[in-house]
Amino acid sequence: KNEVEQSPQNLTAQEGEFITINCSYSVGISALHWLQQHPGGGIVSLFMLSSGKKKHGRLIATINIQEKHSSLHITASHPRDSAVYICAVPLMNYGGSQGNLIFGKGTKLSVKP
Amino acid sequence: DAGITQSPRHKVTETGTPVTLRCHQTENHRYMYWYRQDPGHGLRLIHYSYGVKDTDKGEVSDGYSVSRSKTEDFLLTLESATSSQTSVYFCAILGDTSYEQYFGPGTRLTVT
Numbered sequence: 254k255n256e257v258e259q260s261p262q263n264l265t266a267q268e269g270e271f272i273t274i275n276c277s278y279s280v281g282i283s284a285l286h287w288l289q290q291h292p293g294g295g296i297v298s299l300f301m302l303s304s305g306k307k308k309h310g311r312l313i314a315t316i317n318i319q320e321k322h323s324s325l326h327i328t329a330s331h332p333r334d335s336a337v338y339i340c341a342v343p344l345m346n347y348g349g350s351q352g353n354l355i356f357g358k359g360t361k362l363s364v365k366p
Numbered sequence: 367d368a369g370i371t372q373s374p375r376h377k378v379t380e381t382g383t384p385v386t387l388r389c390h391q392t393e394n395h396r397y398m399y400w401y402r403q404d405p406g407h408g409l410r411l412i413h414y415s416y417g418v419k420d421t422d423k424g425e426v427s428d429g430y431s432v433s434r435s436k437t438e439d440f441l442l443t444l445e446s447a448t449s450s451q452t453s454v455y456f457c458a459i460l461g462d463t464s465y466e467q468y469f470g471p472g473t474r475l476t477v478t
Contacts, residue, residue: 286467295469295470295471295472296409296456296458296469296472298461298467298468339408339409341409353399353411353414354411354467356408356409356410358407358408359408
């Protein structure tokens with residue numbers, strides 16, 4: 254049973270389109286992490302948010318703690334946004350570690366020119 | 367850039383041989399993690415460390431051991447590599463903001 258579900262698994266868009274990636278979770282959390290991984294590349298932290306909304310350039314992340322749902326939006330998408338986007342939530346009581354995360358399986362985004 | 371390096375970056379080894387992967391950080395972070403990433407599974411925690419000589423198991427720890435004798439180094443050892451351990455391995459550290467992890471560049475391991 255995966256406690257962090259992402260949708261869609263795969264997404265193809267045309268350059269310029271508005272993109273939404275969703276993340277739902279079944280465990281109680283105090284924060285949610287969005288990450289980006291380019292093909293063959295490393296994993297980069299995009300956002301850590303615990304309420305409301307955060308914006309960085311063309312990327313916007315929102316979270317609704319009550320509904321246990323977060324969305325990552327990309328405005329005016331560009332081919333360089335093509336990547337896998339991963340959400341992760343803290344596993345609060347796992348082994349006593351405050352930092353352990355449960356990861357979604359990722360959403361593979363491809364933006365065509 | 368959280369100052370995390372991994373070595374080697376690529377390795378091909380034979381079944382049954384021991385393999386050690388190294389994660390090195392330069393910013394004195396207390397928590398360090400080893401993950402493996404496989405198609406269809408996403409990132410899965412192998413082991414983590416919450417200080418020098420303090421480690422614990424993750425979700426997929428069978429066949430792996432770790433050691434942390436210095437704050438800056440976290441070693442992952444496959445005592446006897448198997449083909450099922452072919453994967454990409456990522457190291458991560460927990461940053462100053464709770465729950466935000468920063469990842470190393472990854473090590474691609476192939477066990478033949």
